[in-house]
Amino acid sequence: KQEVTQIPAALSVPEGENLVLNCSFTDSAIYNLQWFRQDPGKGLTSLLLIQSSQREQTSGRLNASLDKSSGRSTLYIAASQPGDSATYLCAVRPGGGSQGNLIFGKGTKLSVKP
Amino acid sequence: SQTIHQWPATLVQPVGSPLSLECTVEGTSNPNLYWYRQAAGRGLQLLFYSVGIGQISSEVPQNLSASRPQDRQFILSSKKLLLSDSGFYLCAWRVPGFSGNTIYFGEGSWLTVV
Numbered sequence: 001k002q003e004v005t006q007i008p009a010a011l012s013v014p015e016g017e018n019l020v021l022n023c024s025f026t027d028s029a030i031y032n033l034q035w036f037r038q039d040p041g042k043g044l045t046s047l048l049l050i051q052s053s054q055r056e057q058t059s060g061r062l063n064a065s066l067d068k069s070s071g072r073s074t075l076y077i078a079a080s081q082p083g084d085s086a087t088y089l090c091a092v093r094p095g096g097g098s099q100g101n102l103i104f105g106k107g108t109k110l111s112v113k114p
Numbered sequence: 115s116q117t118i119h120q121w122p123a124t125l126v127q128p129v130g131s132p133l134s135l136e137c138t139v140e141g142t143s144n145p146n147l148y149w150y151r152q153a154a155g156r157g158l159q160l161l162f163y164s165v166g167i168g169q170i171s172s173e174v175p176q177n178l179s180a181s182r183p184q185d186r187q188f189i190l191s192s193k194k195l196l197l198s199d200s201g202f203y204l205c206a207w208r209v210p211g212f213s214g215n216t217i218y219f220g221e222g223s224w225l226t227v228v
Contacts, residue, residue: 004157031215032214032215034216034217036219041202041222041224042221042222043120043204043219043220043221043222044204044206044219045219046216046217046218046219049213049214049215049216051214089157089158091158091217093215093217101148101160101163101173102158102160102217104157104158105157106155106156106157107157
């Protein structure tokens with residue numbers, strides 16, 4: 001059974017710092033991995049999606065990497081800003097023809113202090 | 115562009131009362147549609163998904179049901195709510211092959227059963 005773990009559960013950093021959020025999954029047979037952002041009381045905003053054949057994806061100050069064989073992904077945020085404060089969720093889509101059922105981690109709650 | 119709408123945004127219902135949450139997607143055709151629940155302190159759990167009109171798959175046994183009366187409409191229902199049904203309900207959509215198979219979420223509906 002696929003399980004997704006995110007460490008740390010919470011992180012507080014000063015503004016301007018570069019930071020890394022970690023995601024690990026137990027079954028390397030995935031179709032893709034998606035990173036989301038969730039603001040308090042709101043829905044999920046898709047940040048980056050990495051296909052199983054890819055190693056990384058970049059969008060602005062965000063860079064996500066994938067090491068499928070070791071079951072790990074990282075989300076790198078450069079020059080963090082207070083507006084980056086949110087919960088970041090990692091989700092994998094298992095391989096084997098699933099209809100897009102994402103398996104989610106419990107998230108990392110990020111707080112960027114001005 | 116594609117948009118997804120969920121309503122109501124918040125709902126307080128007594129135990130034993132019925133429930134209807136509605137989700138519609140605009141700007142796309144034949145999407146896969148999903149209902150997730152996010153309970154306090156837990157990750158997102160897939161409840162139902164649908165690959166077409168009238169086609170519903172249930173991921174977990176529960177007090178809820180789903181229906182898809184139209185291509186871009188997905189409804190989550192219950193005949194009699196339980197306290198344990200409280201949570202944050204999220205609708206999502208995906209079009210196979212579109213945007214790398216990214217899944218997009220709505221803003222969510224907060225349900226409190228009292």
